[in-house]
Amino acid sequence: MRENLVLVGNGMAGVRTLEELFKHGDDLYNITVIGSEPHPNYNRMMLSPVLASEKTVSDIILNSREWYEEHGIELITGDGVTEISRVNKSVITASGRKFPYDRLLLATGSNPFIIPVPGADKEGVIGFRDIHDVETMLAATRQYKNAVVIGGGLLGLEAANGLMKQGMNVTVVHLLDTLMERQLDKPAAAMLKTSLEQKGLKFLMEAQTAELIGEQRVTGVKFADGSEVDADLVVMAVGIRPNIELLQQAGIYCERGVVVNDTMQTYDPSIYAVGECVQHRKQCYGLVAPLFEQARVAANHLAQVGSTRYEGSVTSTKLKVTGIDLFSAGNFNEEEGDEAMVLQDPASGTYKKLVIRDNKIKGAVLFGDTMDGTWYFQLMREGTNIADFRRTIMFGQHDLGDAGHGDAQVLALPDSAEICGCNGVCKGEIVNAISKQGLFTLEDVRAHTKASSSCGSCTGLVEALLASTVGEGYDEAPSKKPMCGCTEHSHDDVIRAIKQQKLKTMPDVREFMEWKTPDGCAACRPALNYYLLANWPEEYQDDAQSRFINERAHGNIQKDGTYSVVPRMFGGLCTANDLRAIADVSDKYKVPEMKVTGGQRIDLFGVQKEDLPAVWKDLSDAGFVSGHAYGKAMRTVKTCAGKTWCRFGTQNSTGLGVKLEELTWGSWMPHKFKLAVSGCPRNCAEATIKDFGVVCVDSGYELHVGGNGGIKVRVTDLLCKVETEQQVLEYCGAFIQKYREEAHYLERTAPWVERVGLSTIKECILDDEEARKALYDRFKLSQKYAQIDPWKARAEGEAAHEFTPLKIAG
Amino acid sequence: MTMNALAQEAGNWIEIVALEDIPQLGSRVIKTDTVDIALFRTALDEVFAIKDACPHKQGPLSQGIVHGTSVTCPLHNWKIDLASGEALGPDEGCTNVYPVKVENGMVYLGSLEARAA
Ligand SMILES: Cc1cc2nc3c(=O)[nH]c(=O)nc-3n(C[C@H](O)[C@H](O)[C@H](O)COP(=O)(O)OP(=O)(O)OC[C@H]3O[C@@H](n4cnc5c(N)ncnc54)[C@H](O)[C@@H]3O)c2cc1C
Ligand code: HEM
Ligand code: SF4
Ligand code: SF4
Ligand code: FES
Numbered sequence: 001m002r003e004n005l006v007l008v009g010n011g012m013a014g015v016r017t018l019e020e021l022f023k024h025g026d027d028l029y030n031i032t033v034i035g036s037e038p039h040p041n042y043n044r045m046m047l048s049p050v051l052a053s054e055k056t057v058s059d060i061i062l063n064s065r066e067w068y069e070e071h072g073i074e075l076i077t078g079d080g081v082t083e084i085s086r087v088n089k090s091v092i093t094a095s096g097r098k099f100p101y102d103r104l105l106l107a108t109g110s111n112p113f114i115i116p117v118p119g120a121d122k123e124g125v126i127g128f129r130d131i132h133d134v135e136t137m138l139a140a141t142r143q144y145k146n147a148v149v150i151g152g153g154l155l156g157l158e159a160a161n162g163l164m165k166q167g168m169n170v171t172v173v174h175l176l177d178t179l180m181e182r183q184l185d186k187p188a189a190a191m192l193k194t195s196l197e198q199k200g201l202k203f204l205m206e207a208q209t210a211e212l213i214g215e216q217r218v219t220g221v222k223f224a225d226g227s228e229v230d231a232d233l234v235v236m237a238v239g240i241r242p243n244i245e246l247l248q249q250a251g252i253y254c255e256r257g258v259v260v261n262d263t264m265q266t267y268d269p270s271i272y273a274v275g276e277c278v279q280h281r282k283q284c285y286g287l288v289a290p291l292f293e294q295a296r297v298a299a300n301h302l303a304q305v306g307s308t309r310y311e312g313s314v315t316s317t318k319l320k321v322t323g324i325d326l327f328s329a330g331n332f333n334e335e336e337g338d339e340a341m342v343l344q345d346p347a348s349g350t351y352k353k354l355v356i357r358d359n360k361i362k363g364a365v366l367f368g369d370t371m372d373g374t375w376y377f378q379l380m381r382e383g384t385n386i387a388d389f390r391r392t393i394m395f396g397q398h399d400l401g402d403a404g405h406g407d408a409q410v411l412a413l414p415d416s417a418e419i420c421g422c423n424g425v426c427k428g429e430i431v432n433a434i435s436k437q438g439l440f441t442l443e444d445v446r447a448h449t450k451a452s453s454s455c456g457s458c459t460g461l462v463e464a465l466l467a468s469t470v471g472e473g474y475d476e477a478p479s480k481k482p483m484c485g486c487t488e489h490s491h492d493d494v495i496r497a498i499k500q501q502k503l504k505t506m507p508d509v510r511e512f513m514e515w516k517t518p519d520g521c522a523a524c525r526p527a528l529n530y531y532l533l534a535n536w537p538e539e540y541q542d543d544a545q546s547r548f549i550n551e552r553a554h555g556n557i558q559k560d561g562t563y564s565v566v567p568r569m570f571g572g573l574c575t576a577n578d579l580r581a582i583a584d585v586s587d588k589y590k591v592p593e594m595k596v597t598g599g600q601r602i603d604l605f606g607v608q609k610e611d612l613p614a615v616w617k618d619l620s621d622a623g624f625v626s627g628h629a630y631g632k633a634m635r636t637v638k639t640c641a642g643k644t645w646c647r648f649g650t651q652n653s654t655g656l657g658v659k660l661e662e663l664t665w666g667s668w669m670p671h672k673f674k675l676a677v678s679g680c681p682r683n684c685a686e687a688t689i690k691d692f693g694v695v696c697v698d699s700g701y702e703l704h705v706g707g708n709g710g711i712k713v714r715v716t717d718l719l720c721k722v723e724t725e726q727q728v729l730e731y732c733g734a735f736i737q738k739y740r741e742e743a744h745y746l747e748r749t750a751p752w753v754e755r756v757g758l759s760t761i762k763e764c765i766l767d768d769e770e771a772r773k774a775l776y777d778r779f780k781l782s783q784k785y786a787q788i789d790p791w792k793a794r795a796e797g798e799a800a801h802e803f804t805p806l807k808i809a810g
Numbered sequence: 811m812t813m814n815a816l817a818q819e820a821g822n823w824i825e826i827v828a829l830e831d832i833p834q835l836g837s838r839v840i841k842t843d844t845v846d847i848a849l850f851r852t853a854l855d856e857v858f859a860i861k862d863a864c865p866h867k868q869g870p871l872s873q874g875i876v877h878g879t880s881v882t883c884p885l886h887n888w889k890i891d892l893a894s895g896e897a898l899g900p901d902e903g904c905t906n907v908y909p910v911k912v913e914n915g916m917v918y919l920g921s922l923e924a925r926a927a
Contacts, residue, residue: 437900447899448900450886517878518853518878519835519853519877519878521875521882522874522875522882522887525877544836545834545835545836545875545876546835546875549874553873561870801833801838805839805840805841805846806826806827806839806841807840807842808824808826808841808842
């Protein structure tokens, strides 16, 4: 017998919990959903654009009635719950219907706070909370002229903007002297006020409402100082109160909201609560991002997986008024001991302020240019040490995909503009999928449209579209991001567990960490395989079936299904015999095209899969090993001519390049890894855009780390200067090993260095000789097992099934 | 038509390869004159045969990563159900499935005529 789950409150947090629950299975409960509103679940945040006629009610429905049917949910709309009987474990609705529950989920949201002044009960005085309120306002705009919005916060300004767009004469009344004082500091608030005034809004600041005047319907607002304004419509937007009356009557323990623990249970363990009605660790939330985190945890426990806890959220806000870009997060007013960085350009109307303490971001306010809001917010939540890039932090991350596109520019693009170049997805398709299918996360958009699911360079653009289409509800980076759909655990959790619990096989990891799938998926298997290999080089047996095809076949699969073969040329050096051997292979196997790669070696294109072992055998006999041009592995060491030939050369760059490549070839990495050695600061080998680059100088060697070319070029950071080749090798090995042990799978050195901070890496590799030597030793140990040429092994028959098709006639 | 019905109709079976010559969670490709067929073996030793072409853009499914009873295409990560040939999750599309059976450690494929039917 399935248990009954009853959801009271058919709104954003409650239904999101059900969606999360269905990820664990469709048939865990008999579900009944009871909502007082006559609509299926809709996106409440989008009421503002509906009021401004930028969207219609049908645009903002998140779950159609068919959705409820498909999931076998009994849906009751337009009939609120009036009583919870905990003794009988049932709920009773206004129309008298009774529903028994085994578990009850409360998500009743909140109510707008109506200031108790005389006249507050007159016709034409409303809050701004649901579709009904919006319909009332829209009706009033057709009949009346003057509107007053009480409250100059987020909600009030969005309401005022919408009413003004409908042609009303709107005055915003605010008790304090700063708009949105909970989100903005004074300069930003003043800029906001100016631009809203330019749009046509009027403001009465420091005005205390005393009375609403009129007969049956309101006609004006009277203030404490005796002054008055005309008003045929008064919208109260001074705050919200958790909607807990019903719960209090049922004797469930409430303070400001209904009190829940980290598993979203109330004091009655069979009753769960999520959303704005909830108070968790003394905190009530009024934004959807935290509610969605709560939903995930509640679903997890309802599904009896029980492995996650809600630990509170840090929130950020943006204002949804078209044409005004505003972002705010954290503590944006500096206190004693904080430092404030401010960048203000009155001409372009931009203002940026970061509040910093001990090199960590505590808060941010952005006005006019909010492109980097997400980045600052992430730095803030993760507590990243910003010491290394303090000097440029105000100028932003320049992280929004194709250089030059910003939030604003994406929104201005036509629907036909291609956003994801890899998968050919246009803006229109993405926006459509987001609104029609009710998507909230980047992962959802990736799954439904494929946009941003390949190289990821358009991620910033897709996030901008998400933010503008769903509003701020979209989950930016959840504070702890699961590795994939098979688990709740993050990459860091998994890496830690593998080390601490000495987990040495994939089944052990999956069992210990309670994986939801028996053998993982295409995202976690390669990652686990890598982590185990990196941690237990002596014991772990590499699992070919957990590698992507290129690494399994040791060649790059090309678009016509043939493979390319790139033999290693240490340091880019070669002999006439090497070239002759390659030429012979090319003739013998009719290789259609050859090319000198940017990594200073030769690529043979168009080799048939069946021919690979024979090609490798010939190359191997001539002394070549695999170039690993196909793998998340050490790729090449690029070198310049150097001291031997070049008149500028200061050291033997080719010789050092060969030594580095001999040290590092064959090692598996979280992502591809490239090196280079330049013989002098003219840097012909482009060492400063490599994962590890050496620039020779007269007195020694400068070591540079964390660079990459590619879609987003990142120049390396200087790690240090050393004096001998032996030191170069040791520091290089230690850096690589630290990266191999700590980075997330598929994270290149550039984002890794930014995530953990260059200073942390320096502390370990420069200041702690013992740690450096230990890292270097561990790297050399793992190389003992890694430097076995995979081509030679396959030429000698390993994994032959991989290369031999079965043939039948017909 | 169900797999069993297909198989019955197939009548005669062609011997293909020993089960142990397909890696667990791996695949082999059967080349015929008309079509490439991917033969998969799961962790629990179930065997499936589907056309080696992804419904999305003809990616070689045999080269994908196998998990549970599905395979993830190596080109753009569509997930294909091995039993039905259908794309899972939000993607839509379907590729052909072929009857297979395992007897005494040997894998058999339903005959080609039956498959054309
Ligand atoms: C105009 C507007 C703009 C907003 N903009 C943003 C934004 O940009 N970003 C952001 O993060 N957040 C925004 N919010 C806030 C966000 O919409 C809420 O945080 C979110 O909807 C709360 O979800 P919830 O499920 O807790 O409550 P709700 O979505 O309010 O759902 C509660 C539901 O329960 C029903 N209910 C209540 N009592 C009963 C009962 N006894 N029986 C049956 N049903 C009952 C209610 O009718 C309601 O439908 C905005 C809110 C509004 C009103
Ligand atoms: C997202 C970005 C990139 C992708 C997807 C990518 C992809 C590839 C692929 C598929 C190959 C192998 C070609 C083959 O042999 O079939 C390759 C080789 C190569 N790429 Fe890239 N590349 C990227 C960025 C870069 C950048 C930024 C650089 C240089 C600054 C670069 C330099 C090279 C070089 C030099 C080779 C030859 C490798 C060798 O000799 O081993 N690539 N790249
Ligand atoms: S980097 Fe310096 S040493 Fe090397 S080739 Fe260029 S100029 Fe010569
Ligand atoms: S730049 Fe790299 S990924 Fe792009 S086409 Fe050339 S080889 Fe392929
Ligand atoms: S071809 Fe298979 S996912 Fe694109």
